Amino acid sequence: MTQLEYARKGEITPEMEYVAKTENIDVEKLRKNIASGKVVIPKNVHNNTLPTGIGKDLHTKINANIGSSTEMEDINVELEKLDILLKYGADAVMDLSTGPKLHEIRKAIRDKTNIPLGTVPIYEAGVETTSQDKIIVDMDDDIIFKTIINQAKEGVDFITVHCGITQDAIKAVDDSERLMGIVSRGGALTAAWIMHNERENPLYAEYDYLLEICKEHDVTLSLGDGLRPGCIHDATDIAQIRELTTLGRLVKRSQKAGVQVMVEGPGHVPITQVKANMQIQKTICSDAPFYVLGPLVTDVAPGYDHITAAIGASIAGASGADFLCYVTPAEHLCIPNKEHVKQGVIASKIAAEVSDIAKQIPSTMKREYDMAVARDNFDWEKQFELAIDGETARKYYESTSTSDEEMCSMCGDFCAIKMVKDHEKANKN
Amino acid sequence: MTQLEYARKGEITPEMEYVAKTENIDVEKLRKNIASGKVVIPKNVHNNTLPTGIGKDLHTKINANIGSSTEMEDINVELEKLDILLKYGADAVMDLSTGPKLHEIRKAIRDKTNIPLGTVPIYEAGVETTSQDKIIVDMDDDIIFKTIINQAKEGVDFITVHCGITQDAIKAVDDSERLMGIVSRGGALTAAWIMHNERENPLYAEYDYLLEICKEHDVTLSLGDGLRPGCIHDATDIAQIRELTTLGRLVKRSQKAGVQVMVEGPGHVPITQVKANMQIQKTICSDAPFYVLGPLVTDVAPGYDHITAAIGASIAGASGADFLCYVTPAEHLCIPNKEHVKQGVIASKIAAEVSDIAKQIPSTMKREYDMAVARDNFDWEKQFELAIDGETARKYYESTSTSDEEMCSMCGDFCAIKMVKDHEKANKN
Incomplete structure (x- = not known):
């Protein structure tokens, strides 16, 4: 039997279980979408x-x-x-x-x-x-x-x-x-x-x-x-x-x-x-x-x-x-x-x-969120980990050395994120 | 005076003439768009x-x-x-x-x-x-x-x-x-x-x-x-x-x-x-x-x-x-x-x-049209000429030699364009 036939009969196959788990969606909802050909x-x-x-x-x-x-x-x-x-x-x-x-x-x-x-x-x-x-x-x-x-x-x-x-x-x-x-x-x-x-x-x-x-x-x-x-x-x-x-x-x-x-x-x-x-x-x-x-x-x-x-x-x-x-x-x-x-x-x-x-897929939104946080924190390792091609991102980043880990060679001392952060730090002191 | 001021006064500057000519549009229409800030x-x-x-x-x-x-x-x-x-x-x-x-x-x-x-x-x-x-x-x-x-x-x-x-x-x-x-x-x-x-x-x-x-x-x-x-x-x-x-x-x-x-x-x-x-x-x-x-x-x-x-x-x-x-x-x-x-x-x-x-810019539509014709004709030189980066396109094309100019290594004998053309030729004979 095909996955479509199982779904039509209301049966949940191991394949449906696996997909539902990896996609983090309800298996019954998935079964219905398979049954209707979607x-x-x-x-x-x-x-x-x-x-x-x-x-x-x-x-x-x-x-x-x-x-x-x-x-x-x-x-x-x-x-x-x-x-x-x-x-x-x-x-x-x-x-x-x-x-x-x-x-x-x-x-x-x-x-x-x-x-x-x-x-x-x-x-x-x-x-x-x-x-x-x-x-x-x-x-x-x-x-x-x-x-x-x-x-x-x-x-x-x-x-x-x-x-x-x-x-x-x-x-x-x-x-x-x-x-x-x-x-x-x-x-x-x-x-x-x-x-x-x-x-x-x-x-x-x-x-x-x-x-x-x-x-x-x-x-x-x-x-x-x-x-x-x-x-x-x-x-x-x-x-x-x-x-x-x-x-x-x-x-x-x-x-x-x-x-x-x-x-x-x-x-x-x-x-x-x-x-x-x-x-x-x-x-x-x-x-x-x-x-x-x-x-x-x-x-x-x-x-x-x-x-x-x-x-x-x-x-x-x-x-x-x-x-x-x-x-x-x-x-x-x-x-x-x-x-x-x-x-x-x-x-x-x-x-x-x-x-x-x-499509507002939750795990995708989380990945985007995590990347923004990592970028704001100058957490380069996390950025490379979340990137679609972290190796290439790392290679570019490391291609030019900078004097301070909290910046990159793109803006140097004119780093926007750093300027505002430094000001906030100064205010707290 | 600025171009905007000239345009407002209804005066057409050499700059407006030049732009109208290179863009192939009516200079009076251009002047009006400058006058209105567009x-x-x-x-x-x-x-x-x-x-x-x-x-x-x-x-x-x-x-x-x-x-x-x-x-x-x-x-x-x-x-x-x-x-x-x-x-x-x-x-x-x-x-x-x-x-x-x-x-x-x-x-x-x-x-x-x-x-x-x-x-x-x-x-x-x-x-x-x-x-x-x-x-x-x-x-x-x-x-x-x-x-x-x-x-x-x-x-x-x-x-x-x-x-x-x-x-x-x-x-x-x-x-x-x-x-x-x-x-x-x-x-x-x-x-x-x-x-x-x-x-x-x-x-x-x-x-x-x-x-x-x-x-x-x-x-x-x-x-x-x-x-x-x-x-x-x-x-x-x-x-x-x-x-x-x-x-x-x-x-x-x-x-x-x-x-x-x-x-x-x-x-x-x-x-x-x-x-x-x-x-x-x-x-x-x-x-x-x-x-x-x-x-x-x-x-x-x-x-x-x-x-x-x-x-x-x-x-x-x-x-x-x-x-x-x-x-x-x-x-x-x-x-x-x-x-x-x-x-x-x-x-x-x-x-x-x-x-x-x-935006349906006429010269853009013509470039796209010409590229389609060149591609259909296997006119590789024309394709490289029309391409945004013809050098790179040529480099890729020439990276693999083919036995017939009317194809490339991508599809070889299974070239779609060639199959239909060959059939048409055969029909004419």
């Missing part, structure tokens, strides 16, 4: 995954993508990236490998961590197809579903499936004034498949079969937004929102079938449209957890898209998004290296913290 | 400053702070920082030096650039006082005004003055439940002075004299928010807003006197309160240009406050802020080095771009 716990029945709740009333979670491409494949590099994303606090990891050794890489990742693991199965199906000397769009329906079944048996916790890319969706793109068409990898592959084969997307046409597989292994569906806008110009257009309405229908079918489901969101979106995107996703998709990729709020900062994404993700999270996919400085340019992964995770953790302040 | 052009009459408009209907501008502290003073380092902030496109620079050689440093900065130069004169007055072997709070009223007059004669274009720190404001802080009291350097110095001398702030008591000086040299006032919140907990409290109402009154007096004026804003503010802060500043301060310091939307990311500030500044700019003060990764930890300055300027430029998309 929270998911992506945990494959075959795997000892750390129970992690995503959705209403919980901390905003972040995901980090790693994985090889045909151009860059090194299992050790991927495992080093995994170490880094774990060190800086990613809550989930997606293995997006598309190189020939993807099985080996996924197994190594699964063996090394128990945080929820996600994939995009159509990538593996694509690699499998090309390894048979076929072109990618000649992929069999069978390969797609076999890949999903195998991954489910292997213990993958959540999968991105682009079920919303349909013949109707492709027509919506053709009719649109988009500059960039389809920019989602899985979305583009699916669209190319549909056009080449002149048939409906198997993951849409055979959605009930997909639900059956996911239900058996409690694999959480992450409905991909294949038509997410690829640039500011294309944001929130008919094609994007039409696909969203399809996803909304699929959410209802998934929840009805007892399969946990979340929905993925844009993309490249102007800052003025981010909140509206979050609100309509929640209404259209029955308040299913929203998993956002960015949103990136400008296109002109390649090399710094961890920042453009942190801006969008902060507003998204504050407006109700539950799960943030990190974006690294390498986005749009190259496969991320270890430093990029670190920067991506940290920027995403910042966005999650900012969101959780908006 | 736009300022900080340009000292003694200096050949590049005319730069800040305010309504104009591009969002960014300022970078440099300068020594008592703990770190090296004129060459400051000039190297200046080169960097100019390279990455800062629109204005503030010299916040508080070391003994501050005159020399300011002169060197003034000689090397013609972008608007700002200062906080009370820092120099403080250095002058301590150099006379007095404690800083024994500063004479005379020294304060003499410093301002000298700086005005030297060609400083805008000055931050903490006129809103009054006996009433200090009482508001004493009555408050703030964790961090006063964290503005100039604000704390002024508060300590008031408490020590048991007298009203000379910059408030003698505000008309201050206006007289500024009018003579057309120095733009930047009314400092001495009570800006120093942590999330302290945001948007009675003390902060009470000071803002004082600043609102001072704006009216300044505009009436023909002195250009802008207002500085918070500080540390939860994401949910940023927009409200912008809106009330505009209503309270007669739509004077708003110059924001951050806002920082979380306290727990020391080492990454350029990101926390970019998040706050993007929302601030999108909600009407006109001028963004950069924050570097060194904030709260040490005096920024050259790399910190670079990162600070770039993060701030991103926030300005995001804001200008919200």
